[in-house]
Amino acid sequence: MKAMELTDLGPLFEALHGAGRTVVGPTVRDGAIVLAELSSADDLPHGWGVELEPGGYRLRRRSDRAAFAHSAGPQSWKPFLHRPRVKLWEADRTGDGFQIATDSPDPPRYAFLGVRPCDLRAIAIQDRVLMGGRHTDPSYAGRREGALIIAVNCTEPGETCFCVSMGTGPQAGPGYDIALTELLDDGDPRYIAEIGTEAGAAVLADLDAAAARPADVDRARAEVTAAAGRMGREMPAPDLRDLMAGSLGSARWDDVAQRCLTCGNCTMVCPTCFCTRVTDTTDLTGDHAERWQLWDSCFDPDYSLLHGGAVRSSAKSRYRQWLTHKLGTWHDQFGSSGCVGCGRCIVWCPVGIDITAEVDALQAEADSP
Amino acid sequence: MTHRHDRTLKVGELARVEGEGALYVRVRGGDVAEVRLDIYEPPRFFEAFLRGRAHTEPPDITARICGICPVAYQTSACLAIEEACGATVDGPLRDLRRLLYCGEWIESHALHVYLLHAPDFLGYHGAVELARDHRDIVERGLRLKKAGNTLMEVLGGRAIHPVNVRVGGFYRVPARAELAPLAEMLRRALDDALDTVRWAAGFEFPDFVHDHEYLALSADRYPIEGGDLRSGAGRAFPAAAFEDHITEEQVPHSTALHARFTDGGTYLTGPLARYSLNRHLLSPLALEAAAGAGLGAECRNPFRSVLVRAVEIVYAVDEALRLIAGYEPPDRPAVPVEPRAGTGHGVSEAPRGVLYHRYDLDADGLITAARIVPPTSQNQTAIEDDLRRFVAARLHLDDAELTRRCEQAIRNYDPCISCSTHFLDLTVERT
Amino acid sequence: MAPTLAVWKFASCDGCQLTLLDCEDELLALAGRVEIAHFLEASGAVGEGPYDVSLVEGSITTPADLDRIRHVRAVSRTLITIGACATAGGVQALRNFADVREFASVVYARPEYIATLAESTPIAAHVPVDFELHGCPIDRRQLLEVLSAHLTGRRPDVPAHSVCFECKSRGNVCVMVAHGTPCLGPVTHAGCGAICPAYGRGCYGCFGPSPAWDGARPNTRALLPWLDMTEDETRRVLSTFNVAAFREAAVPEGPGDDAPA
Amino acid sequence: MTPMTPVPYRVAARRADLADTVTLTLEPVAEPIAEPAPGQFTMMYAFGVGEVPISVSRTGPVLEQTVRSVGAVTRAVCATAPGRILGLRGPFGTGWELDAAKGRDLVLAAGGIGLAPLRPLVLAALADRDAYGRIAVLIGTRTPDDLLFAAELDEWRARGAQVEVTVDRPAPGWSGHVGLITGLVGAADIEPALAAAFVCGPEIMMRVTAQALIGRGLPAAHVRLSMERNMRCGLGWCGHCQLGPLLICRDGPVLPYERVLPLMTVREL
Numbered sequence A: 001m002k003a004m005e006l007t008d009l010g011p012l013f014e015a016l017h018g019a020g021r022t023v024v025g026p027t028v029r030d031g032a033i034v035l036a037e038l039s040s041a042d043d044l045p046h047g048w049g050v051e052l053e054p055g056g057y058r059l060r061r062r063s064d065r066a067a068f069a070h071s072a073g074p075q076s077w078k079p080f081l082h083r084p085r086v087k088l089w090e091a092d093r094t095g096d097g098f099q100i101a102t103d104s105p106d107p108p109r110y111a112f113l114g115v116r117p118c119d120l121r122a123i124a125i126q127d128r129v130l131m132g133g134r135h136t137d138p139s140y141a142g143r144r145e146g147a148l149i150i151a152v153n154c155t156e157p158g159e160t161c162f163c164v165s166m167g168t169g170p171q172a173g174p175g176y177d178i179a180l181t182e183l184l185d186d187g188d189p190r191y192i193a194e195i196g197t198e199a200g201a202a203v204l205a206d207l208d209a210a211a212a213r214p215a216d217v218d219r220a221r222a223e224v225t226a227a228a229g230r231m232g233r234e235m236p237a238p239d240l241r242d243l244m245a246g247s248l249g250s251a252r253w254d255d256v257a258q259r260c261l262t263c264g265n266c267t268m269v270c271p272t273c274f275c276t277r278v279t280d281t282t283d284l285t286g287d288h289a290e291r292w293q294l295w296d297s298c299f300d301p302d303y304s305l306l307h308g309g310a311v312r313s314s315a316k317s318r319y320r321q322w323l324t325h326k327l328g329t330w331h332d333q334f335g336s337s338g339c340v341g342c343g344r345c346i347v348w349c350p351v352g353i354d355i356t357a358e359v360d361a362l363q364a365e366a367d368s369p
Numbered sequence B: 001m002t003h004r005h006d007r008t009l010k011v012g013e014l015a016r017v018e019g020e021g022a023l024y025v026r027v028r029g030g031d032v033a034e035v036r037l038d039i040y041e042p043p044r045f046f047e048a049f050l051r052g053r054a055h056t057e058p059p060d061i062t063a064r065i066c067g068i069c070p071v072a073y074q075t076s077a078c079l080a081i082e083e084a085c086g087a088t089v090d091g092p093l094r095d096l097r098r099l100l101y102c103g104e105w106i107e108s109h110a111l112h113v114y115l116l117h118a119p120d121f122l123g124y125h126g127a128v129e130l131a132r133d134h135r136d137i138v139e140r141g142l143r144l145k146k147a148g149n150t151l152m153e154v155l156g157g158r159a160i161h162p163v164n165v166r167v168g169g170f171y172r173v174p175a176r177a178e179l180a181p182l183a184e185m186l187r188r189a190l191d192d193a194l195d196t197v198r199w200a201a202g203f204e205f206p207d208f209v210h211d212h213e214y215l216a217l218s219a220d221r222y223p224i225e226g227g228d229l230r231s232g233a234g235r236a237f238p239a240a241a242f243e244d245h246i247t248e249e250q251v252p253h254s255t256a257l258h259a260r261f262t263d264g265g266t267y268l269t270g271p272l273a274r275y276s277l278n279r280h281l282l283s284p285l286a287l288e289a290a291a292g293a294g295l296g297a298e299c300r301n302p303f304r305s306v307l308v309r310a311v312e313i314v315y316a317v318d319e320a321l322r323l324i325a326g327y328e329p330p331d332r333p334a335v336p337v338e339p340r341a342g343t344g345h346g347v348s349e350a351p352r353g354v355l356y357h358r359y360d361l362d363a364d365g366l367i368t369a370a371r372i373v374p375p376t377s378q379n380q381t382a383i384e385d386d387l388r389r390f391v392a393a394r395l396h397l398d399d400a401e402l403t404r405r406c407e408q409a410i411r412n413y414d415p416c417i418s419c420s421t422h423f424l425d426l427t428v429e430r431t
Numbered sequence C: 001m002a003p004t005l006a007v008w009k010f011a012s013c014d015g016c017q018l019t020l021l022d023c024e025d026e027l028l029a030l031a032g033r034v035e036i037a038h039f040l041e042a043s044g045a046v047g048e049g050p051y052d053v054s055l056v057e058g059s060i061t062t063p064a065d066l067d068r069i070r071h072v073r074a075v076s077r078t079l080i081t082i083g084a085c086a087t088a089g090g091v092q093a094l095r096n097f098a099d100v101r102e103f104a105s106v107v108y109a110r111p112e113y114i115a116t117l118a119e120s121t122p123i124a125a126h127v128p129v130d131f132e133l134h135g136c137p138i139d140r141r142q143l144l145e146v147l148s149a150h151l152t153g154r155r156p157d158v159p160a161h162s163v164c165f166e167c168k169s170r171g172n173v174c175v176m177v178a179h180g181t182p183c184l185g186p187v188t189h190a191g192c193g194a195i196c197p198a199y200g201r202g203c204y205g206c207f208g209p210s211p212a213w214d215g216a217r218p219n220t221r222a223l224l225p226w227l228d229m230t231e232d233e234t235r236r237v238l239s240t241f242n243v244a245a246f247r248e249a250a251v252p253e254g255p256g257d258d259a260p261a
Numbered sequence D: 001m002t003p004m005t006p007v008p009y010r011v012a013a014r015r016a017d018l019a020d021t022v023t024l025t026l027e028p029v030a031e032p033i034a035e036p037a038p039g040q041f042t043m044m045y046a047f048g049v050g051e052v053p054i055s056v057s058r059t060g061p062v063l064e065q066t067v068r069s070v071g072a073v074t075r076a077v078c079a080t081a082p083g084r085i086l087g088l089r090g091p092f093g094t095g096w097e098l099d100a101a102k103g104r105d106l107v108l109a110a111g112g113i114g115l116a117p118l119r120p121l122v123l124a125a126l127a128d129r130d131a132y133g134r135i136a137v138l139i140g141t142r143t144p145d146d147l148l149f150a151a152e153l154d155e156w157r158a159r160g161a162q163v164e165v166t167v168d169r170p171a172p173g174w175s176g177h178v179g180l181i182t183g184l185v186g187a188a189d190i191e192p193a194l195a196a197a198f199v200c201g202p203e204i205m206m207r208v209t210a211q212a213l214i215g216r217g218l219p220a221a222h223v224r225l226s227m228e229r230n231m232r233c234g235l236g237w238c239g240h241c242q243l244g245p246l247l248i249c250r251d252g253p254v255l256p257y258e259r260v261l262p263l264m265t266v267r268e269l
């Protein structure tokens, strides 16, 4: 398919807004690059980069005007598709029982601008969990089906990124409507736009953009390929699924439990973590009830509650659940790894626990006689 | 005749006051021998454990002295520490402080007028009982109260013990857009506030006046978030001279600390004092409301304090609207406050009156001594004096009625007993 | 017969019981649903006990209060403690780590008149408590949740997880990771809605320690080195409104976090 | 209507089986849910209180569920009076797959409330009596007073099942077995090598019972257990019911013993 060149994202915003879409993309707020509704290309974080380390995130000024050279931020697209709080229904008491009302407001029609390849894969993984089984989560599906995805190939991996070893980047895999590659020279960035779907083609057709020059297309490819060599981290172990299954009794869990706060940040920032809890509430009269679905985490003490106590009461067992699910049993349950290598759990862990280092240690323990 | 020559009146648990207190009246030979407002709020030792804390901590810590007026504590604490460190907060940051404080005035006054005080005038045990007959009135009071709380929630993060206040200013200042919905809410509250004044003007007020000297802050605007002290008798001094002019001492035959002027005079602080000394600074709308309610240049009937509070609600709402309209976000949320050795004093007008803080800091900014004088402890002498006279003129009433009237008289002062950080504990005396 | 509600106060600032009056939108509905039989801050009418639900604010600091809390327990079918004072001793528990006589002499001219205990203790240290609602002050929505849950007979939705859960759900940027601002959120009980990080400051722990697992202490020690504070600063940040609970949580003995045997 | 919306069912009858256990007969108010297979469960909703997973204890034209009151939701469900409405979602999970045991002897072993999910299996086997060999029902309870469906057991016997009961603590007048349920395994009148086993109860009880049966020569591949984990959705989305690689609401609750054994032996998995 033919690639196009965009010298300015303004018309793209206009086209998306014109089509009634809410554009969500990166912007600077509170000392970080967050995802939020954008009103124009000016809201993009032009000239901002980030410095990442375990437990640390800092914005830094770049010498150029790049809008997408900042690797994964504190959120993924999860809050927009798989919202932290969803009201499932409400009910009112009647004579002998209750009457349930489900109001399903029309989901927003999003255009996600700047979806990084790792996050693109993460969306596919959540699709599998929430829409790919016997039952479909209507709230997720409604938002997902209306979303147009404009991916950005990664030319600037961060210090905590390891998409290459998870096979999810830096080149966007399937699932995008449009994929951009940002080219930086002096002045404003240019973009090579590749078409993934008809919907994407239709958007681009409106822009009356020029076809990209082959040299630029080659350069875009080369920069993405080069990025693959600059990953800040690498996930070790050839077969994580086997390693996890064989490590349930490992001593490393005791070690990590000394450091882990069970605060749940890793699961909240993870773009694939999907766990929710359901809470049934009433008002003071007791005649009106609601059911809400809220983000949950395997680090919550009540997560594994049975009558008589929690199955996983220790921190050790809860960290083990998170890691072995993510890298191991996810394959059994949903046919892929649950980790896309975005590095968020490393950065946003307040005490810098590094998933790749923990796997390293488990591997070393498994290798030692 | 119901009255006896010797009798003792005890109200074990005062209702509708903040905190826990009791009233004790002893009549001997037809004369009032003793009137005591007992404070049995257990001592919490704030001034003691503030020693050794960092200069950044008093706003959060002293807020916990009182859940009814935390902003007052936070403000006086900030002022004192800023003075000690040689920092000044002015311009939009000072305005934001005042705006937050307006929220506390609106909330606290609405609480007192509607939930604590009005039931006395209308013959109900409390607002819930009042609501059974006059739901719309109580709902109006709750709406006003909520407006105050919402203001504090937006600016402070929450209404009780706001988290956004720091020495030097705030942690985060609002964008203009965040204040817009507040203005809308406050415009509606203004109608409720004006209705409140009209409604309270219709109460029946017992004939009773006092002649205490008034003490309040004075500033270029109606005093709220700071100023110098001024009295009705012409005394004028800055916060730094508070302890020169005012002493807290133990009076013979009594165990509560009583604040007086150093020269021995008693005084009263609070809405009546503020109004009487600063009436000219009220906004035109508030002034008009006051006049319409029959409030003159000065008000010396403590029962009419409910009316003055209602006028101050009008003022606080009006003032909040003015501050929001003129708000330009400051370029930084706080001015730097570098610790240094020294002493600082802070006063502000809590809803119940002047609240004084002093801190001595060492070079690292650690507190070496702290002093906090809340309004209720300053007013204790005056309250007891008034009660003595009030009771003496009503000895013909039977115990139940006299008790009821006394309780109402106490509530005139909206005493906040939780605030009484260093009242003496009277448990010993009560046995 | 509507269930009866009583509100009691011990050593405290009144803020937690004020939270009940701060439920402006629900107060009259509540009054229609329960009989508010004993609530001195709101009404002079005192109904006869026993009471179906008692909300208890404040900590135990005087000999007289020791007797009074036993009485309150005896006249309450369900006893719910509200706030850091009642659940952890409050800020006044700082005396537990100092000489209370000396404290009294700083504040009072005649300390010998002060009838006070050497320690400020939570209600649960003296009588059985049916439910503890944390916070300094408690959160209004949580109070309503506890009351409506009680009236319906369901488990209140008051999760014991960390403030970080709420912080991330709310979409805050983590002040600890992104700004280097010390934050106690990871070891603090959720409930406030992560207000402090939303206002750009670190959580100061006013909801008390979040249990790392049912009833156990959080891994505070593992967090401390990451706060990047001096020893004195660390001691101070853990010594505020839940000082007794956090001090216990940070004791440097045994593994900070392991399965109970 | 979404998969998270409860379907209204009326309580047609309520029978107090034990001091803390109640069997409810449930009728759809309008559209019914699909007919559950023995071993499947529903999510039962009590208005305003909450929702919990409960297995069916009778299925077919009449739907019954047997609930032990242990907490807020089960208390509310148990207290629901005839004529009143509960919500049901489901059915969810795997069934016992009785068909796979055609021609074999059957051993059904239950601990406590675990008899409830096994009851539709007993009824199904008895209804198709000739399709199976001998049928042994082994029941362990705490005391004779905790024996579930006591009135029905004789009928099961009369229809050709061997029913053995053991109690942890006998009461005066108890003449039956005393001790762990494993003590009954030897008494089951079956040909182990040609039998299939279905076990439901506390995890530890299921493990030792399965071991004892296998010890008698019953092929491990023919042992099935019903597992229990926290559940919030029943749909495979909420994550709560994970047991290692399994989602119990989707892959279970009924699972082959050989599949769960390695998972059951890991502490806190």
Ligand SMILES: Cc1cc2nc3c(=O)[nH]c(=O)nc-3n(C[C@H](O)[C@H](O)[C@H](O)COP(=O)(O)OP(=O)(O)OC[C@H]3O[C@@H](n4cnc5c(N)ncnc54)[C@H](O)[C@@H]3O)c2cc1C
Binding pocket: A305, A306, A307, A308, C155, D041, D050, D051, D052, D053, D054, D055, D056, D066, D067, D068, D069, D070, D071, D072, D073, D074, D075, D113, D116, D117, D227, D228, D229, D230, D231, D253
């Ligand atoms: C597949 C399956 C089938 C079941 N079948 C039956 C049955 O037929 N009869 C019966 O009496 N019980 C059955 N249970 C157990 C029943 O679900 C629990 O007793 C019930 O959830 C307890 O809820 P509660 O609110 O009354 O108790 P609480 O102890 O107050 O529980 C609080 C919450 O914890 C969770 N929880 C607690 N215990 C369990 C548990 N055992 N399983 C799942 N979540 C739990 C629930 O979310 C519950 O709302 C079954 C459980 C599962 C998983």
Ligand code: SF4
Binding pocket: B064, B067, B161, C012, C013, C014, C015, C016, C017, C057, C058, C082, C083, C084, C085, C086, C090, C091, C135, C136, C137, C138, C241
């Ligand atoms: S816990 Fe805090 S808010 Fe509540 S009473 Fe105590 S000091 Fe006040």
Ligand code: SF4
Binding pocket: A265, A350, C163, C164, C167, C168, C172, C173, C174, C175, C176, C177, C183, C184, C185, C186, C194, C197, C202, C203
């Ligand atoms: S700011 Fe504090 S509460 Fe929020 S995620 Fe970070 S560490 Fe947790």
Ligand code: SF4
Binding pocket: B163, C163, C185, C188, C189, C192, C193, C194, C195, C196, C197, C202, C203, C204, C205, C206, C207, C208
């Ligand atoms: S963030 Fe922490 S300190 Fe701030 S209000 Fe919440 S619990 Fe209290």
